[in-house]
Amino acid sequence: MADTGWPGCAKSLKGVILDLCGVLYDSGEGDGVAITGSIEAVKKLKASDLQLRFCTNETQATRDKFVAKLQRLGFDICVSEVFPPAPAAIAVLKERRLRPHLLVHDGLLPEFDSVDKTNPNCVIIGDAAEHFSYQNLNEAFRVLIGLEKPVLFSLGQGRYYKETDGLKLDVGVYMKALEYACDLKAEVIGKPSTTFFQSVLNDMGLQPHEALMIGDDLLNDVGGAQHCGMKGVQVRTGKYRPSDEMHPTVTADGTVDNLAQAVDMILNQRGQ
Template sequence: MAAWSERLAGVRGVLLDISGVLHDSGEGGGVPIPGSVEALARLKRSQLKVRFCTNESQKSRGDLVGLLRHMGFDISEGEVTAPAPATCLILKERGLRPHLLIHDGIRSEFAQIDTSNPNCVVIADAGESFSYQNMNKAFQVLMELDNPVLISLGKGRYYKETSGLMLDVGAYTKALEYACGIKAEVVGKPAPGYFQSALQEMGVESHEAIMIGDDIVGDVGGAQRCGMRALQVRTGKFRPSDEHHPEVKADGYVDNLAEAVDLLLQYAHQ
């Protein structure tokens, strides 16, 4: 593999995944990943532009940022690209009235959305609310539509909480796709449009940007398909087999955000 100086040359902007990079979520909001609070602070003191790009769809953006600030992270709501606000824009643009299969923690994001007489289903990481009854209700709504529209906030397979690996929304989206014979529209990583909007909000072209995430497919593969570079951290849901993934090869593997920031501050922007 080329030297880090070559791999990181010309990077002007950094997109950061949140869960598994900054912190591990879990009971009471979870715990920061060692070194990440300080690493983020150093990154933000540098000349590099920084933005957060998350698939978090169980908590509202405000609640998520509140938790992270409480852990000591330098982060504000305006710096975060999150799927629920992006979905609300789409719903309004297209006149869609969703049946919501979501966690109560994110319901406030949809407060301004008309949910009467639904003509689509929005599915997010509903966690414990993924009961058979709730899944069946969403299925029945879709089956009654002439042109069933399913919008999925991300399509992650699983994530890591302090208590262990947890099924993510993608598994349940697959279930509804199969049952209804349809394909969901994904709002979140790895959808190209989602990365593009984060880049636009950061004001950096894709070839000058790098993604840092713990998901070899959703973060690394998705960002690379948009023309960005991408590093995988060996924290969060990282598994050793990711470094030999059959389809995706990161531009670099680092132990954690702290090592990524060390390398970026040394070699980027040259």
């Protein structure tokens, strides 16, 4: 009988999905810093018979610029392998003929150049970092409260993330503020959305049970992947907290020290 637990499940895997920030690197001043062993771990996965994709809630830069940063850090990675929320959000806007008011980081704005933003009938919120001022949040609130049918999209719903100088509040905190103020529920585009994970699986041509997610965020990476039908493994880097291993509702299929250890365990199980 096939072993469905971690790491035995690695024998039957066909693909691996990696989070980026907190797994491959820690963001911060300049390009940030690669996490020890992660550059080599990505090389090993690419040399194996497994498909590899990167699933991120990064919204402080366009996909092209974000990938260029990772390449400068030393990672073998290309744009087509990376799935951030913004391109998925643009597809939703065009499909539903929505015109957004944007509360996002300046670095992400070029991603929305092709989108009509006149007379907004929805709001998109991303990790705006220092742009999360009272004035900017209030402006987004006024757009929403003035709509007959307010629509709020959140590019992810993370609580916090780790940079080189410490933990930082993430978009989910501000999403909750707008939800509360406007008495509505945001539509999340990005992790932990099942639709978002499924889009990555579709690109790989795989079923959920054939893929494994590795991330530092217990709820959005691991929990989101498990809800979609995948296995989820948490690394003890990035935003990991020891309390994650005793969480009341989400239990990772495995917990490892870092990406390098996870990859070695996967490849050892596969005899590679």
